[in-house]
Amino acid sequence: NAGVMQNPRHLVRRRGQEARLRCSPMKGHSHVYWYRQLPEEGLKFMVYLQKENIIDESGMPKERFSAEFPKEGPSILRIQQVVRGDSAAYFCASSPDRGRPNEQYFGPGTRLTVT
C-alpha cells in the first residue's frame, strides 16, 4: 500500500508566479490535511478537506491560497502570485474513514522556493 504521495518534491517559482502542489492520499483515505513548515518552526495547519468539501480552512491565508480535493484525482494546494514569504515545506497528510481514523499519515512534502 503506497503512502501519501506529493509532487513535485521541489518547486522553484519567481515572485508573482503560481505554485500548484499535488497530494495523493493513501488508498482508502478520504480525509486530506495540508500543513506548512517555515524554517525553524513546527508544522502549521492550513486546511482540511474531504472529497469535494472543505471541512476546515481556518489556517489558510485569506488571499492567494486555495485548496481543492475533487471527486477524482489528487488534492491541489494552489498559491497565486507567490512572494518570498511563501518559501516553506508544504506537507500533506491523510487519514482513513474507518479503522484507525486517529492518525494522520504524512507525505514527504514539497519544498517551495520563491526567488
Next chain:
Amino acid sequence: DQQVKQNSPSLSVQEGRISILNCDYTNSMFDYFLWYKKYPAEGPTFLISISSIKDKNEDGRFTVFLNKSAKHLSLHIVPSQPGDSAVYFCAASVKFGADRGSTLGRLYFGRGTQLTVWP
C-alpha cells in the same frame, strides 16, 4: 498563539539510556495527542498517540504519559538507539464526530525537539 509547546529545542542522550521528551499544552479542549518523528527532507512519521481518557500508552520502546491536570505529556524512549536521532514533534487535536470512528481534526504542533543519541 502557540497552544502546544516544546520548551527544549534539543536533547542529547547516550545510547542505551532513557530519552524523555516533554510537551505542554494550553487548550483544555484537546482530547487526543500524538508524537511524530521527523528526519531532514522527509515528512513526519507517526510514532505513538494517546487519548485524553488514558494516562499512559506503551508501544515497544516508546511510552507516552499524559498528565491532564498539568496539561503535560512526555515521550519516553527506552533504550535509546542512534537511529532514534531525529526531530520529535508533539501534536494535539480535538476529535469531532460521534463515538468511535470520529474524525481527527486539525493537528496543533509544537516546534520540535532535536534528539541526538550518541554511541
